[in-house]
Amino acid sequence: MTEIRINRERLWRDLMELKEIGGYDDEATGLRGVRRLALTDEDARARRLVVSWMRQAGLKVRVDRIGNVYGERAGEEPGLPCMLMGSHIDTVATGGAFDGTLGVLGGIEVIRTLNEAGVRTRRPIEIGFFTEEEGVRFGTDMLGSAVTAGRLTLEYAHNLTDAGGATVKDELVRIGFDGDAPEIRPVPHAYIECHIEQGPILATAGVDIGIVTGVQSISWQRLTLRGEAAHAGTTPIESRADAGLAAAEVIVEIRRMCDSGEYGQLRGTVGDLRLLPGQTNVIPSEATLTVDLRNPDDTLMTAAEKHLAEHVDALSDRHRVTAAWERMARTAVIPFHEGIQDVIAETADALGLPYVRAMSGAGHDAQEIAAICPAAMVFVAGENGGISHTPREYSSPSACGNGIDVLANAILRLAGEV
Numbered sequence: 001m002t003e004i005r006i007n008r009e010r011l012w013r014d015l016m017e018l019k020e021i022g023g024y025d026d027e028a029t030g031l032r033g034v035r036r037l038a039l040t041d042e043d044a045r046a047r048r049l050v051v052s053w054m055r056q057a058g059l060k061v062r063v064d065r066i067g068n069v070y071g072e073r074a075g076e077e078p079g080l081p082c083m084l085m086g087s088h089i090d091t092v093a094t095g096g097a098f099d100g101t102l103g104v105l106g107g108i109e110v111i112r113t114l115n116e117a118g119v120r121t122r123r124p125i126e127i128g129f130f131t132e133e134e135g136v137r138f139g140t141d142m143l144g145s146a147v148t149a150g151r152l153t154l155e156y157a158h159n160l161t162d163a164g165g166a167t168v169k170d171e172l173v174r175i176g177f178d179g180d181a182p183e184i185r186p187v188p189h190a191y192i193e194c195h196i197e198q199g200p201i202l203a204t205a206g207v208d209i210g211i212v213t214g215v216q217s218i219s220w221q222r223l224t225l226r227g228e229a230a231h232a233g234t235t236p237i238e239s240r241a242d243a244g245l246a247a248a249e250v251i252v253e254i255r256r257m258c259d260s261g262e263y264g265q266l267r268g269t270v271g272d273l274r275l276l277p278g279q280t281n282v283i284p285s286e287a288t289l290t291v292d293l294r295n296p297d298d299t300l301m302t303a304a305e306k307h308l309a310e311h312v313d314a315l316s317d318r319h320r321v322t323a324a325w326e327r328m329a330r331t332a333v334i335p336f337h338e339g340i341q342d343v344i345a346e347t348a349d350a351l352g353l354p355y356v357r358a359m360s361g362a363g364h365d366a367q368e369i370a371a372i373c374p375a376a377m378v379f380v381a382g383e384n385g386g387i388s389h390t391p392r393e394y395s396s397p398s399a400c401g402n403g404i405d406v407l408a409n410a411i412l413r414l415a416g417e418v
Helices: 008-018 041-056 101-117 143-148 154-159 168-175 201-205 243-260 298-319 338-351 365-369 397-415
Strands: 023-025 032-034 060-063 069-073 083-087 125-129 190-196 209-215 217-226 267-269 273-276 286-295 322-331 355-360 375-380
Touching: 008 041, 008 101, 008 397, 041 060, 041 069, 041 101, 041 125, 041 168, 069 101, 083 101, 083 365, 083 397, 101 125, 101 190, 101 397, 143 154, 143 365, 154 168, 190 338, 190 365, 190 397, 201 209, 201 355, 209 338, 209 365, 209 397, 217 243, 217 298, 243 267, 243 273, 243 286, 243 298, 286 298, 298 322, 338 355, 338 375, 338 397, 355 375, 365 375, 375 397
Parallel strands: 083 125, 083 190, 190 375, 209 355
Antiparallel strands: 023 032, 060 069, 069 125, 209 375, 217 286, 217 322, 267 286, 273 286
């Protein structure tokens, strides 16, 4: 079988060019960050650039009704299900250049490399990018891939709103990516996603490549605590209904749960906390906080959620506040296909690239696509302990190149060289 190597310099140029769309100077780090939330003007500009690169690579582009974009390279036997690779190009508000984009731009580079080598495949090959993977703007992560895999309905997704009241549907129309292709895509033969690790496992092991065994359980909830506003100076401590104090106790309890070991490898984060009326000398009448829980064990995740709910009930009575929960997202542990993992391992071995196997702590589009076809992921090591969702996010040109070389040759093995 042909062994192919991508053009690393070209891939790096593309990564650096795309990061300037939504680029900003981050005061906290002194670095150049990326702020490209889903379906914003910046996302629209990035989408148009990536689509132009797809077309230049000879791909036939289609956009579906949730705004997912696919580029297809024809196979010699077009009736066969395609080999799909992909990821996302939206970012968090304080993002970097590699999260998601490496898998998309790397996929385009795979197609260019196959074209330049004159390699044909039995199966069609597609590269795609999915809408609102991060969940930052509309509150539901992996939105586009969840819709195309059938876990979420198009109507539900279209009606989601951002903080300003704009709906997904309206924003798709506004930026010109309200496509006409069916949102439920044809079932692929298999799916491989290349993504930065966003953690320290690969760097600690001293390797560039990770083979992902699955994605841990993820729970997102929004908790609203309501008390009573009152004067900060005249209201006795014992008379208060302080929503801010109750919120603080929730945050401390989540950390205690993580440290206790009772819930296995639980990770908990309150990433957003807002107090009303938000005045220095007024006791908070309302606190809204997001709760992000992660666990590689479904049973322990359920136990953690149950305990936290009971804790909130108890502090509600103690602090004279009411509590309302809103479910934002909940996914079980998703194991990836062992056969596809083995193909990636064989490919890495053939390329002479050492690797480790690891479970992903972050959510990815691959976990949604795994519901409809065999799926797996290639991780790429990051610098700075693999830090991500910050301008400090960085994977070296060498690591990125090695990851996409593995992706390219695994895709070729599965697509069937003619």
